[in-house]
Amino acid sequence: MDQDNFIRLVTKKFTKQLSDEERKELAGLLEDNPVYQEKYEIFKAYFSINHTGQSGKEEAFLRIREKITNREQQLDLKPRYPFKKFYLRAMAAAIVILCITFTYLHFNIPDQNTVPLEARTLRSSKKNIILSDGTRVMLNADSKLTFPKEFNNSTREVSLTGEAFFDVHHDASHPFIIHTSKMDLKVLGTAFNLKAYPDDKFSETTLLRGKVQITLKDRPADVITLKPSEKLIIRFTEAINPDISHKGKKMTTLPEITYLQHQDTAVVETSWMYHRVCFKHKTFGEISNELERAYDVDFVFKNEKIRNQVFSGAFDQENIREVLDALRLIEPFSYKIQKNQIIIK
Incomplete structure (x- = not known):
């Protein structure tokens, strides 16, 4: 078990995925076990910049495997020290295992920055969230927001189930996109309320500041643009699906735009925030x-x-x-x- 843990920690060390706690754990293993220290130094040598350069992951692995093969061939030429030969072969085998683990992690485990984060609220609760770009989100009760740890792409994309108020940080070169089950919203820098609970028969988007473009998923050719103080209500009507002999239903959408009254002292759509x-x-x-x-x-x-x-x-x-x-x-x-x-x- 310790051997497996050592391999896991060393592999994460050289793939730059080691947490502070794991770094302390690895240091303790190396300090207490000289065998682990020797294996670590050999593995470090194989993964040093002198061996792998700036080449890709596959090329690096092939070079490492080639060096292991060369090391084993060198051992075959030195039969006079059977114990040392056995020990070094075991070390080479350990390096093979570590290399396989390294390659698996590199090719199969996604970058931690791409693993989405989730913020959830229970009923009768709310939550404030600040995204990595400075966008502020207030999440209403019984809602979920999915978002990346960092926005590294040309667009800033999140997903919402439920209701939230967004105050989006302005960045014209990186549009902010919100995905819901029935529609997608594209904004640059704006403040608006979005309500999209899956058990409601309607979704609402209320724009307070800026500009929002809305695309309905079942009508992608229609792009609706909202201006400040405009509100879009999408009502869902049930229609029988003839392809499944009336046993199931599908949802169709009928967009309806309504306008907020500027003289309203309290906007109904954002009253939940207060x-x-x-x-x-x-x-x-x-x-x-x-x-x-x-x-x-x-x-x-x-x-x-x-x-x-x-x-x-x-x-x-x-x-x-x-x-x-x-x-x-x-x-x-x-x-x-x-x-x-x-x-x-």
Whole structure:
């Protein structure tokens, strides 16, 4: 087990993937075991700049393998010291194993900078994130943002499930692109709110500053450009898929652009950032999704008429009972709370 660990650590050392903790662990092994120290020095020699130069990984490996072969041939010419010959052969075999491991890691393990990172939030929680380019993201409840550790390509690309407010760092030569399940957004430097929960029947993009280009994935030829104070609502309507004999459904999109009112003192679409719950002309069924995420509750409707009732309202994020009591003033209904389940009657 120690031998395998030594090989792993040495390989990571020469592929520049060694963490500070692993570096200390390797130093301890080398200090405590002179055999490991000898193997390390030999391996270091084979991977030195004098042997591999600036050539590619494959060429470097071929050169190392050639040197190992030459070393073994030299050993065959010196039969007078069988013990030393055996020891050196074992050392050469260890180097072969290390080289194979080195090559495997180089060709099969991706660069750590390309491994995507994830930021998640649970229901009734929010999170602030600063990306490597300085872009600021505030992630709403029950959401996920996937992004690289560093932006090293010609574009800066992230993926969002849920809702987030983006304040994108301006960089005209590296457009910022956000992928969602139904659409892609391309921006240069701007501030906007994007809502794309998979269980909602709509997605919303609200632009506060800058410029955004939106492409619908099922209609790639249509590119919609938003200007400040414009809001794009994409409503999803279910359509029967004839190819699977009515047993399944597919989603089609109908884009609808609405405009924010400049005189609004509190923009509904970003109210969640300030711990407020706001909605305009939405059914109780649609509102319940937002309340579930904001208060970590689950709604069960026993009354379909109330589910389809349209409400408008704005609340500081009080407790859920106060919100329900306020809604009952608009349209009477009864409810029952059992732990985190709310039954609407």
